[in-house]
Amino acid sequence: MELAxxxxxxxxxxxxxxxxxxxxxxALIKAGASVNVVMTPNATQFITPVTMQxxxxxxxxxxxxxxxxxxxxxxxxxxxxxxxxxxVPCTANFAAKxxxxxxxxxxxxxxxxxxxxxxxxxxxxxxxEMWQKPATQRNIAQLRADxxxxxxxxxxxxxxxxxxxxxxxEPDELLxxxxxxxxxxxxxxxxxxxxxxxxxxxxxxxxxITNLSSGKMGYAVARxxxxxxxxxxxxxxxxxxxxxxxxxRIDVQTAQQMHEAVMAQVNxxxxxxxxxxxxxxxxxxxxxxxxxxxxxxxxxxxxxEQNPDILASVAALPQRPYCVGFAAESEKLLEYGExxxxxxxxxxxxxxxxxxxxxxxxxxxxxxxxxxHVELPQADKQALARQLIANIAQRLV
Numbered sequence: 597m598e599l600a601x602x603x604x605x606x607x608x609x610x611x612x613x614x615x616x617x618x619x620x621x622x623a624l625i626k627a628g629a630s631v632n633v634v635m636t637p638n639a640t641q642f643i644t645p646v647t648m649q650x651x652x653x654x655x656x657x658x659x660x661x662x663x664x665x666x667x668x669x670x671x672x673x674x675x676x677x678x679x680x681x682x683x684v685p686c687t688a689n690f691a692a693k694x695x696x697x698x699x700x701x702x703x704x705x706x707x708x709x710x711x712x713x714x715x716x717x718x719x720x721x722x723x724x725e726m727w728q729k730p731a732t733q734r735n736i737a738q739l740r741a742d743x744x745x746x747x748x749x750x751x752x753x754x755x756x757x758x759x760x761x762x763x764x765x766e767p768d769e770l771l772x773x774x775x776x777x778x779x780x781x782x783x784x785x786x787x788x789x790x791x792x793x794x795x796x797x798x799x800x801x802x803x804x805i806t807n808l809s810s811g812k813m814g815y816a817v818a819r820x821x822x823x824x825x826x827x828x829x830x831x832x833x834x835x836x837x838x839x840x841x842x843x844x845r846i847d848v849q850t851a852q853q854m855h856e857a858v859m860a861q862v863n864x865x866x867x868x869x870x871x872x873x874x875x876x877x878x879x880x881x882x883x884x885x886x887x888x889x890x891x892x893x894x895x896x897x898x899x900x901e902q903n904p905d906i907l908a909s910v911a912a913l914p915q916r917p918y919c920v921g922f923a924a925e926s927e928k929l930l931e932y933g934e935x936x937x938x939x940x941x942x943x944x945x946x947x948x949x950x951x952x953x954x955x956x957x958x959x960x961x962x963x964x965x966x967x968x969h970v971e972l973p974q975a976d977k978q979a980l981a982r983q984l985i986a987n988i989a990q991r992l993v
Contacts, residue, residue, distance in 0.1 A: 597628030598775045598978070602679040604629045607703045608648070610638025612755045613685035613721035613764040618643060620684055620767040621651045627771060632674055633657070634703050636690070660702045675710045680777055682747075683707070685721035685764050688732050694718070694744070695735035715777040717745035719770055724760030747773045769841040776823040776842075779982065782989035784825030789865040789917070790818045791858060791872035791906065793833035795851040799898065800883040807873050808954035811835035813922075814871035816981035818843050824985050826867075831857045833872055851875045851903035858906050862917065867988060869920040870907040878903050911942050918992060921945045924954070929962060930969060937964045944991065946984065963987065 604624055608617050624631050631652040635645060645656040657674060675681055683690065683703070690704070699705040710716055718739065726732055727749065740746055748765040765773070792814020797805045811832060818830045819840035830845045831854055839845045846861070848854045851874045862868060880901040887896050907921045919942040925932045933947035945964040960974040961984065972983055 597626075599624060599778075600628035602629045602778065603677055604631050604774065605675050605678045605681040605706070606631050606633050606652070607681070607683035607706070608633065608635045608639040608643070609683060609685060609687045609690040609703065610636055610641060611685045611687045611721050611764075612642060613719075614639055614642040616764055616767055617684050618647060618651055620770050621648060623767050623771045624774070625652065627775070630654070632678075634674060634706060636701055636703050638687075657702060660705065675706055675714055678710075678714050680715045680717070680774055681706075681710055682716075682770070682774060683718040684747075684770060686718035688720075688722045688726045688729075688735075691718065691720060691732065691735045691739065695738040695742075715745065716743075717747050717773065717777060719747040719764050720749045720762070721764035722749075722762045723754060723756055724758050724762045727760075727762035745773070745777060765841070772819065772841045779820075779823040780986070781825035782986060783821060783867075783992075786826045786866040786992070787864060788818075788821045788826040788828050788867045788869065789831070789858065789861055790814060790821065790828065790869045791831045791833075791854060791874070792818065793835040793837075794873050795833045795854060795875045795903075796849050797851065797875050797878040797903075798882045799879050799896075800885065800887045802886050805875060805877075805879065806834075807875070809833075809873035809924075810954060811837050811872075812957065813948075813959060813977050813981070815840060816977040817869055817871055817984060819978065820981035820985040821867075821869075823982070824989065829861055829865075831861070831872075833874075851878060851906070855904040855906050855909065859909060862910055862913065863915075865917045866992070867920065868907075868910050868917045869922075869988075870910070871922045872906075873924060874906055875903055877901065905940075907940050907942065911940055918988070919943065920988060923947045933962060933964045934969065944988070 608614055621631055632654050633648040633652050634657045649656045693704050694707055699708040750763045750765055751761045752763040753759050754763055793811030794807045794809040815837050818828050822828045822842050828843045830843050832845055832847055846857050848857050877900040880899040911919045921940055921942050923933050923936045929947050937945035947962040957976055958974055959977050959980055961972040961980055963970045972980055
């Protein structure tokens, strides 16, 4: 569980997006966190403290003067042992109070009295007109300058019927942000380019050749790199996965398209990680129309030509980024993995057994470099991705 043993203080202010806060609280609990909820009086008009207590399993704090706290100083005590503090939702009014140091209720007092080492984030949620007003933008800019993490907002349909910026992030996106806030920023200031997923090589307009890659490992690596503070660009083949929050994504289909996208974006990147399962071959005589059975029983005669080698192309650049390759083998991983690393002339190659990982949430990795190989034991792919990113960061020092 990504937040096992972590203590999170969750603040709610008075907005309709409080209904998402309940789901977010539940997501924090599922991730292993202990959650203490603090609500403004206005927030209780949208969702009850009873609901939040049932979800969090802890008493909910609302009043400034709370006899449950030994010294009656809840505004001091609640955040003292916290690992992170997040206000979800944060209204325009509450953002203004934070920006100007106003502490006229328990939650705003907690925000002002919070320990400096505790990561503090707010998730704005308001009508598009409120979000766009100069006063709100000034307040948000001040909060950023003060070191407050601003989570969102997103654009979309709002409860009032308007459409535009101001919609609160979804609970899963918020969870990713809280997890990210607690990760070491070992790639802060770095730019990372990652490929992920399968490629699809057309035979005709409705058929093609692909592989079993789900993209899960590549997307996990992209998320882990972003958590580590990097600016991440993900070039993805066809997958059913959601883009990790905060990651920029370019969609491609074929190996040729992926090669073109990578070469167009690689300049200025600090790290290139080729996780995608790229087809070695493409159909040279692909049909422009759907191939039909002609009654003879003869199968279409397909001719193949080799696709460009994306990793080798990047590794051959005069000003190349630090290159990391992936190799999925069906046998002799230790032998073939090192052979591939040397052939590609890259400093680090990550190997795995294809049938043990494609489409699954678990994986095990073997890292090959000039000193030999090291195995990362089986774990969920996100945990392995964080280990890999930490390993890469050490090599960049």
